[in-house]
Amino acid sequence: MRGAPPELNRRSFLVGSALAAGALAAGCGTGSDAGAGTFTAAFQGSGAGEGIDPGVNTLFIDEARMKSIYDGLFEVDGSMTPIPRLAESAEPNADGTRWRIALRDAAWHDGKKFTARDVLYTFSRVLGPADKRPFIAASSLDQVDLSGSRVIDDRTVEIALKRPSFEFLIALSVYGTKIVQDGAADFTRPVGTGPFVFESFEAGRQFTATANARYWDGAPSIRELRILSSEADARVNAVRGGEVDYADNLTPSAARTLEGRSDLTLTSTPGSGLYFFAMKTDRPPFDDPDVRRALMRMVDRRELVKVALEGQGEVSNDVFGKGSQYYSELPQHEYDPDEVGRLLRRAGVRDLAFDLFTAPVAYGFVEAARLFADQAAECGVRVNVVLGSKDSYYTDALETGHLTMGQSGPLPIPNHFASRLLTGSPQNRTKWSDPEFDALYATAQSTPTVEGRAAKYRRMHEILHDRGGFVFFGSTAWNTVGSSRFQQLPAAVPNSHTWARFDGVTGR
Template sequence: MFNLDRRRFLGLAAAGAVSTGSLLAGCAPGGAPGAGAPKPGGRLRAAFSGGGAAEVLDPHETSLYIEIARSKALFDKLADYGNDMSPQPRLAERWEPSADLRTWRITLRQATFHDGRPVRAADVLASYARITEPGGSRRAKSSLSVIDLPASRAIDDRTVEFQLKRPYAEFPNALATLGAYIIPEGTEDFSQPVGSGPFKFVSFEPGKSFLAARNPDYFDGPPLLDELQIVVTNDEAARVNALLGGQIDYANDLTLTSARTYESGGQIRVLRLPRSNFHGLAMKVDRPPFDRIELRQAMFHLTNREELVRSVLQGSGQIGNDIYGRGYRYYADHLPQRSQDLDKARSLVRRAGAEGMTIDFDTSDASTGLKEAALAISDQARQVGLNLNVRLGNKDTYWSDIADGSVLASYRSGAMPLDSHVSQRLLTSSTTNNTAWQRPEFDELYNAAQSTTDENRRAELYTRMQEQQFNEGGFVWWGASDWIVGAATKVGGIDEEAPANTLEWARFDKVWLA
């Protein structure tokens, strides 16, 4: 990491805005697709930010959006999230819980792997055993660890009976969680991966390019495309330039500046995928200085959410209220909306003994807005006597770097149900617990919520969990925004209502080229 000089950054940003603006003038509106009726054939070229040589094809190790897109092309899960964040059956044809919510029977649909083998109950059990194996930290581990795998069984090739360690009313959410992909039993080598997804593996060069071909036997119908190519372009302006120049057909994760510049033109389409991005910062609550609750609360009160939405999101977003998932099921919208209170923040800083303290504040270009938000928040903190030393990290390794090595970091999340947010990030057993929040009483509330079939009781328990986070937690969720992608006018079939991380996002098997 290296220190980011704010004045130098602002100068470069201003210069970049001028050159980019002149280049992007006159591009297409998102509401004027020119792809016509669906037709087969062709190669779609999609550009994403990447992770360099560290990128993997192992679907159980996915963490980057580009890795998720590749995994969706090659593999399937038992379920995935719909546009409303409800679990939708995929390889699972249906699921049935027992009355006590501790036994779930899953019936598999008829599907085959790319090598012709059928997808069996044994493959499901082996996949979940690999994800949850002791000592590992695979992404879906915390969500799937509720399963008592030794007690679970394959009733026949198409029926799995899961025994759970505790009642879990929202168990289908675990089946849909990121990284819970089904692979053939015994698979460990992913140099030429075999899945059951809509595309078959052709080639892969980490940090550069991935190529896959149409799977004619896909259970949900073969893709219209002949081939899918996913290329790495870490610079957003370069993604836009490539889209304008016809070198690519789809550009993931565009900035608000770029979107505003070209969505009123005619060369490309701008698609704003709703309820996709949640913006915040993460404080480690288990170590100085944020082991002091007063300092965490000072951060809540010094943050000017309106200014951040105006400057970082350029007015295209909603303010947050320091708890995740505004608008989602069980969201605690009764909590009073926080606004900046500098007097209260100064008082809390004094009570924490932190006046004049310098705190390293990690950020990166890994996702749009991370850097800009850190700079704005550091200015806000200066008003209450805190010096937040903004450090720009390696965008290829940022998320793994801040997992253990950062006390304060810019943060961003895609869409997921509140159940998944809690189970993956806020339980003692969570594998992506970036605030190091570990509270046995909080874990008990979550377990109680999953033990009841009473929706009102579950909502009450989620409310209590969110109240703890609102008052004492390590996340400051200051805003929410759309996910923005760009596409050539010849591209059809993109679902414009699909939040990032859901079934229909980056679902290239439903896309066609005019």
């Protein structure tokens, strides 16, 4: 990695040691005994920023661990549509202010029965006072009226809402809503209802769990799951050498080096990774909507996809969720230095200069930042690229600087709005706060028809496309590779139910 600070080099060494230890533990230089022993998966790591608290941790590697330990009431499929998990069914009343949820017959890893009380406790934890960080589902679930919600019986819970919502199932399927046990407060040794039982975790190194023989959805075939925290090159080398059985999120160039190998299964899932710039709209210069409009015309999206993303992607258009329900087709924003100049003059801005805060947390970030700085210079704007710590970047980027970068997997569009764009949203990277936008979201939730909600969401997209803080410049495929000794390896868009799930993996 070019320009990697000493801390990253040290972490790469530690990850390499973990991979080597895994190979020795598995025996004969292989990651596992197919269909019976240990299955080892490597994901992009983030050092001390990793965690195993389902209420607060949001990295892709965090989610992979959460999926093994916990279940949600609902999760989303590849089209971002909710599907039941710990819930068997859910029905609203006539005005969308109460939902009755029937629960599955499931058990916690410690043998206790899963009940409706666990659901209410989870909601109270998410909606209660934040500890060190805001709970990530707090804005999605803030419509829940805890005082009016009640346990009907062990397997039935009724959720009261403060305002009507006919899309409450989406709120129940988002990050941060996995169900925790009633009274749980210590997540250093988590107890869940999921397919694997927690054994150990060391941030930036590895996580281990063993098969839950009593799992309600069927016991996993593999006895032990290990998830390693690993840099991009280490993941490729480890899967190529047989030290791990699965590697997630490979760069296009890395994927090409593995094509044609009979011992590996390579999968590329399109439309999976959405790249963006995020303007802080609460501070100069991006508190001016004309400056934000100018930046949208300052970005040559086609060049960024061609160069920074190695041509392995599609141009985006500052509208989130292509291919998902409620996506809005709007006119493509084009690179236009003349329009940039006109908008900046209208804003009364001269000699515009700002910092772009980024880090090598995903392939192409640093290259895209530097290429964008060149594009801005052609428009008479000076962009200073500032590199942050890879291990703390996503936390730092919430508050730091004028312009930051990010990558998102697919989400239901209403969830994207609620978690990132409503006033006070915990993942509001653009610090967006717009009364019209907030009101439209609330109205959409209370609208009983899909067509009526779609009209409100389109207007929200139009507002963001015109003067929002996100610039979505490209989407990429998600590349994964696994040992051909296994079947049913996960291959799906990130954030969907089947992504990074290993309970279905079997040996050939």
